[in-house]
Structure formats: structure tokens, C-alpha cells
Amino acid sequence: MSELFFQNLDELEPLAEQVLPKTVFGYYASGSETESTLRDNRAVFSRYRLMPRMMVDVSNVDTTCTLLGRELAYPVLIAPMAMQCMAHPDGELAVSRAAAAEGIPMVQSTMGTVGLADVRQAGAGGPLMFFQLYVFKNRAFVRQLVQHAERSGYNGLMVTVDAPFLGKREADERNNFKLPDGLRLANLEGLGANLGKETASNPSFNPVDANSVAGAATRDAAVHDAGEGSGVSKHFSDNIDASLTWAFVAWLRSVTSLPIFVKGILSAADAERGVDAGVDGIVVSNHGGRQLDTAPASLDALPAVAAAVGKRVPVLMDGGIRRGTDIIKALALGADAVLLGRPVLWGLALGGQQGVQKVLETLRKELRLSMALMGCPSLAHLNRRMVLVPWEHPSARL
Numbered sequence: 001m002s003e004l005f006f007q008n009l010d011e012l013e014p015l016a017e018q019v020l021p022k023t024v025f026g027y028y029a030s031g032s033e034t035e036s037t038l039r040d041n042r043a044v045f046s047r048y049r050l051m052p053r054m055m056v057d058v059s060n061v062d063t064t065c066t067l068l069g070r071e072l073a074y075p076v077l078i079a080p081m082a083m084q085c086m087a088h089p090d091g092e093l094a095v096s097r098a099a100a101a102e103g104i105p106m107v108q109s110t111m112g113t114v115g116l117a118d119v120r121q122a123g124a125g126g127p128l129m130f131f132q133l134y135v136f137k138n139r140a141f142v143r144q145l146v147q148h149a150e151r152s153g154y155n156g157l158m159v160t161v162d163a164p165f166l167g168k169r170e171a172d173e174r175n176n177f178k179l180p181d182g183l184r185l186a187n188l189e190g191l192g193a194n195l196g197k198e199t200a201s202n203p204s205f206n207p208v209d210a211n212s213v214a215g216a217a218t219r220d221a222a223v224h225d226a227g228e229g230s231g232v233s234k235h236f237s238d239n240i241d242a243s244l245t246w247a248f249v250a251w252l253r254s255v256t257s258l259p260i261f262v263k264g265i266l267s268a269a270d271a272e273r274g275v276d277a278g279v280d281g282i283v284v285s286n287h288g289g290r291q292l293d294t295a296p297a298s299l300d301a302l303p304a305v306a307a308a309v310g311k312r313v314p315v316l317m318d319g320g321i322r323r324g325t326d327i328i329k330a331l332a333l334g335a336d337a338v339l340l341g342r343p344v345l346w347g348l349a350l351g352g353q354q355g356v357q358k359v360l361e362t363l364r365k366e367l368r369l370s371m372a373l374m375g376c377p378s379l380a381h382l383n384r385r386m387v388l389v390p391w392e393h394p395s396a397r398l
């Protein structure tokens with residue numbers, strides 16, 4: 001890995017852009033519409049200031065935390081991200097191995113390009129793994145997918161609730177983004193028989209090609225309707241259940257004993273509903289600015305959600321985490337851990353498993369140093385008073 005040099009995670013995106021095909025980079029990097037939420041996810045962190053405490057013994061700093069009863073080396077999970085073999089031939093396997101080597105969990109996407117069981121196996125040395133669930137209209141298929149994940153050794157489910165349809169991602173429309181030839185959505189194929197007409201032999205759920213047999217009927221309409229989106233978004237909307245409500249949590253409980261987290265919550269009201277519905281964890285997220293544009297930055301949404309949850313279940317957050325201080329702010333404002341998205345894909349594209357490990361290690365070292373400078377020998381020392389929100393900045397009182 002000696003040839004891969006970077007000092008911090010913000011440097012990675014332009015480096016990755018040089019090695020990835022334009023369509024793939026565009027899909028990974030972009031947000032929806034004006035990308036205002038995408039930018040705000042990052043900008044928000046410099047609006048909040050950290051107030052350190054002095055004269056605390058920080059000769060030993062402990063970054064560990066627990067989640068679902070397991071110890072994590074530091075409070076970071078790898079966010080679920082689709083189609084990782086577009087970045088590197090080892091794709092999800094490399095990411096899973098890197099997470100295990102660093103002692104943190106990976107969340108495997110439903111839309112993986114390696115089968116979920118193989119990804120779980122590759123991460124066997126790690127503390128735990130989640131399976132991210134997209135809920136298809138075909139519930140028999142969903143049940144089989146969930147039970148396959150449970151049998152394969154996943155420790156929890158993360159149901160994504162912010163994507164009844166994919167957001168309007170204009171880069172993907174411009175680039176006519178498709179899954180490259182030779183790659184497959186492995187988790188959907190193996191269980192294809194239960195997709196009814198949407199089987200492997202008639203792949204109507206197949207973002208590989210917007211102009212596939214199943215897509216042909218709507219092809220002409222798509223050309224004339226800007227709202228139709230990329231091939232991926234068309235096939236997503238054909239298959240994902242946009243009628244999902246909180247009643248789904250009870251159904252999911254009836255088919256699995258795995259803990260159920262919901263990912264994509266931004267309001268305190270929804271966090272309340274989720275806890276009432278019996279979820280085991282809440283993930284504050286705007287999907288990396290890829291769904292509703294102008295939704296609030298995750299860090300801005302976090303404090304009210306954490307207050308509503310009141311420690312009844314773990315609260316995770318993602319969106320724009322790039323620095324150790326970002327993790328400290330999220331935890332001080334009520335998160336139990338954070339998820340890291342795009343930088344993992346950049347590390348993967350640039351250096352496979354080793355590249356991902358270097359990304360994680362860089363973040364871990366920044367976290368440890370910043371905890372020391374904050375006067376926090378452990379994560380338990382972090383508290384709300386250590387973060388000044390914009391209206392509490394010392395300058396705001398002048």
C-alpha cells in the first residue's frame with residue numbers, strides 16, 4: 001500500500017475519480033437534484049464547534065464501544081453501499097475483510113455484487129455484521145432473503161426506510177448508469193424463483209440494462225418523461241414496495257429473530273413511531289444526500305432524534321463523516337456510533353482491502369488523537385456540553 005498516499009479522507013474522492021469509469025464514479029459520488037443535502041452533510045460539521053476540557057489524564061485513550069452486546073474497536077460501521085465490485089474485483093469481500101481486520105462491523109447491502117453468505121464468511125473475524133434490507137413487493141422473496149441472512153450468520157437487520165423510490169440522481173440519468181456487464185446482484189439472483197415473473201431468466205429486476213426485455217415496454221415513455229430516471233431507478237421502482245408503513249416491523253419480527261434497525265430517520269416524530277413499533281435501533285440518515293434533496297444534514301437532525309429516543313435503543317447516524325472530530329460531534333450530540341459511506345468505496349477503488357483498511361485506520365487515528373485533545377480518555381466522557389451549536393458559539397453572545 002506504500003504507493004497509496006493520502007493524509008485524510010477528504011483527499012480520496014478526486015483520487016478515486018482518476019481510476020474509476022465516469023459512470024461508476026458518478027453513481028458513487030453523486031447526490032440527488034441540486035445536491036444541496038449532499039453538501040450540507042459535510043458543511044454542517046464546521047458549523048459545530050468542540051469545547052475541550054484540560055488537565056485530564058489522556059495518556060491512555062480507549063476508543064471502544066459496544067453495540068448489540070459486542071465490542072467494536074471504535075464507534076464506526078461501514079455503511080451499506082450497493083454494487084461494490086464496480087470499484088474493485090474483490091468488492092464486498094475486500095470491504096468485509098477490512099472491517100473485520102479493523103474490528104468494526106460492515107453493513108452489507110441487499111444490492112451487493114457478491115452473495116450475502118460469502119460476504120458474511122469473509123468478515124467472520126469481525127465483531128458483528130448487519131444485513132441492509134430493501135423491501136420488495138414480493139414478501140415471500142423478502143422472507144427468504146431475511147432468513148438466508150439469518151442462517152448465514154448476520155447479527156442484525158437494517159431496514160432502509162427512506163427509499164420508496166430512488167431520488168432523482170441526475171448524474172445517473174446523464175450517464176445512463178447501469179451495472180457493468182459481468183457483474184450481478186447476487187442476492188436477487190439466488191432467490192430469483194420467488195420473484196415470480198421477475199426471475200433470473202426474465203430479469204425484470206435487473207439494473208444491468210434499462211432496455212432489457214422487461215424494460216422495453218416503458219422505454220419509449222422513459223425517453224419522453226424526465227421523471228423516469230436512470231435504468232436503475234426504473235427497475236428499483238418496479239420492484240421496491242412503496243406502500244411500506246410501520247406495520248412492516250411486526251411482519252418482519254414474525255419471520256426473523258434478528259434485531260431490527262431502521263435506517264433513514266430524520267424527524268423526532270418518526271423516531272418515536274419507530275421505538276413504539278418495537279425497533280431495536282434507529283439510524284439517522286438522509287442516504288448520503290441521494291434521496292430527498294434539501295432534507296436536513298444528518299448532524300442537524302440528530303439531537304432531536306436522540307432526545308426523542310432517550311436511550312431506549314441505540315441511535316446511529318451517517319452522512320459526511322470524514323474526520324475523527326466528526327465522530328466526536330456525532331457522539332456528543334447523541335449517537336452511539338456512526339456509519340462511514342463513500343470514503344470506503346474510494347479506498348476500495350484505489351487499493352482493494354488494503355485501501356479500505358488505510359481509510360479506516362486514518363479515521364481511527366484521528367479519533368484517538370482528537371479524544372485526547374478533548375480531554376476524553378473514553379467515549380463515555382463525551383457529552384452534549386462539549387459541542388457548541390451555531391447559536392451557542394462564543395461569538396454569538398457578543
Ligand SMILES: Cc1cc2nc3c(=O)[nH]c(=O)nc-3n(C[C@H](O)[C@H](O)[C@H](O)COP(=O)(O)O)c2cc1C
Nearest residue numbers: 028079080081082109160287288318319320341342
Ligand atoms: C454508492 C452508494 C450506494 C449506496 N447504497 C445503499 C444501499 O444499498 N442501501 C442503503 O440503505 N444505503 C445505501 N447508500 C447510503 C449509505 O448507506 C449511507 O447512508 C451514505 O452513503 C452515508 O453518507 P456518506 O457517503 O457521506 O458517508 C449508498 C450510498 C452510496 C454512496
Ligand SMILES: CCCCC(=O)C(=O)O
Nearest residue numbers: 082111207232236287290
Ligand atoms: C439500485 C440500488 C440502490 C442502492 C442505493 O441505495 C443507492 O444507490 O443509494
